[in-house]
Amino acid sequence: MPTSDRKRHTLKIEGVELQLAHPDVFDTHWVGQEELVKQLLAAWLVVDDADLPLNPRLLGKPGVGKTSLAYATARSQGREVYFFQATMDTRPEDLIVTPVIADNQRIKYVASPLVTAMLRGGVCILDEGNRMGEKCWASLAPLLDGRRYVESIVAGIKIQAHDDFRFCATMNEDASTFEIPEYVDSRLQPKIFVDFPEAEEEQRILKDNLPFADDEMLDYVVDFLQRAHRGGERYTVRDGINVARYALKLVKANGDNPLMAYRTSLKLILGEAVLGEVE
Secondary structure (H helix, E strand, O other): OOEEOOOOOEEEEOOEEEEOOOOOOOOOOOOOOHHHHHHHHHHHOOOOOOOOOOOOEEEEOOOOOHHHHHHHHHHHOOOOEEEEEOOOOOOHHHHOEEEEEOOOOOEEEEEOHHHHHHHHOOEEEEEOHHHOOHHHHHHHOOOOOOOOEEEEOOOOEEEEOOOOOEEEEEEEOOOOOOOOOHHHHOOOOOEEEOOOOOHHHHHHHHHHHOOOOOHHHHHHHHHHHHHHHHOOOOOOHHHHHHHHHHHHHHHHHHOOOHHHHHHHHHHHHHOOHHHHHHO
16 A cells, blocks of 8 residues: 655655655636536546546647636546646656656656546646657556556556546647547547637636736627637637737737737737738
8 A cells, every 4th residue: 555754745655655746736717618517527427336437538629728627627626636748759657657866866756747646536637648659548558447557667566546536638639649549549538529619708718817808808809719710710719818918918018009909919929811811
């Protein structure tokens, strides 16, 4: 059985001491699309002692709020949340345990955010999971089925997930990603699709992120985003927040009128071509 120190910053498994990661804490809210929250919570629910949680994946274009949805949903349950940002350079040991040289020249083993969540009974959000290669997914295969463990080759230990551990992967719909292996695909269910919000929800999201913004500026941005969505453009709420934020700064710094500041911000944030595309 693993044992931990008083401050819970380290933990021993099979005689190997692991340095644990810290949970991620930041101010993020999920506004609107409550059905997505219900779908995610249902995936994590355990309905019987013989039941297991599912490992959902959130799919959608970059910037539609997949990460915010997962984080806000997990925090609404009072859970610790740990992020792991996947990249094309991610190695299996990065996902599990990494050896580092400590001050005394001894090897120290550092648990990844994923492993820390496993041990602490938290939630791990594997962000942009389809940027990882197959070797990384293979190392997670036993975690994502009924076995619920990972093995660290470098530390020589097997790590069992806490009963309260939950997992979620976010995946972007773009070209710079790997195909998910079939044996992993069946372990990452259900697929929850996150789409662009409706105009009213978009207005609420912008207001939630920019409570100091006046309605006139938010109306400009929401109108732009909704026309962009209808036109099949890639622009998201994240883009809209950046456009509105910079436009407000232009108004404050230079005394620009809101419409002029909005148009300037569009051009400088998203590129001059945007004015012809959706204006």
